[in-house]
Amino acid sequence: MQANRVWRSLLVVAFTVVALVTLAAAAHAEGKIGYIDSFRIRKEFKEFAEAQANFDKEIAVWQAGLDSVRQELEAAAAEYQRQRLILSEDARTRKEDELRTAEQKFQEQTNALFGPDGQAERRNAELVKPILEKINAVLEKVAIENNYDYIFDTVNGNIAYSRKELDLTDTILAELNKLD
Numbered sequence: 001m002q003a004n005r006v007w008r009s010l011l012v013v014a015f016t017v018v019a020l021v022t023l024a025a026a027a028h029a030e031g032k033i034g035y036i037d038s039f040r041i042r043k044e045f046k047e048f049a050e051a052q053a054n055f056d057k058e059i060a061v062w063q064a065g066l067d068s069v070r071q072e073l074e075a076a077a078a079e080y081q082r083q084r085l086i087l088s089e090d091a092r093t094r095k096e097d098e099l100r101t102a103e104q105k106f107q108e109q110t111n112a113l114f115g116p117d118g119q120a121e122r123r124n125a126e127l128v129k130p131i132l133e134k135i136n137a138v139l140e141k142v143a144i145e146n147n148y149d150y151i152f153d154t155v156n157g158n159i160a161y162s163r164k165e166l167d168l169t170d171t172i173l174a175e176l177n178k179l180d
Contacts, residue, residue, distance in 0.1 A: 046180070062120065
């Protein structure tokens with residue numbers, strides 16, 4: 001009976017030691033994790049904000065040009081509606097064809113500017129690419145220097161919960177601002 005108790009105690013101690021060693025190894029294997037807020041980096045990194053402001057100005061100019069063409073189309077359509085009843089059949093057909101062609105050109109111009117792979121999309125990529133390369137280089141530098149295994153971006157919804165002290169956004173912004 002006494003031997004069974006000793007044996008059981010030794011098994012419990014051995015199991016506890018194995019469990020503690022396993023937990024310690026697992027905790028060490030998890031690595032260091034941090035996160036950033038890429039929305040904040042885009043908003044607060046001066047170079048990114050300047051590129052966005054330049055892009056917005058270009059968009060405004062393109063949009064103003066399209067608005068001007070749209071107004072001309074609307075004025076031509078209104079003029080046609082006023083004169084429609086006094087025009088001959090041939091003149092009406094010709095005017096309708098002209099309006100249809102002008103509308104198609106307008107749609108093509110709009111798509112060339114703002115459609116998929118349009119001028120706006122290409123220009124945005126052109127402005128943003130070098131900035132994103134800088135951000136990624138700094139992100140990698142901070143991760144390596146601080147021995148992080150993972151850094152997540154909260155904007156993508158990849159983190160449901162995190163401790164505030166793991167936020168690396170201020171560090172990334174400080175490093176990016178040193179680049180100037």
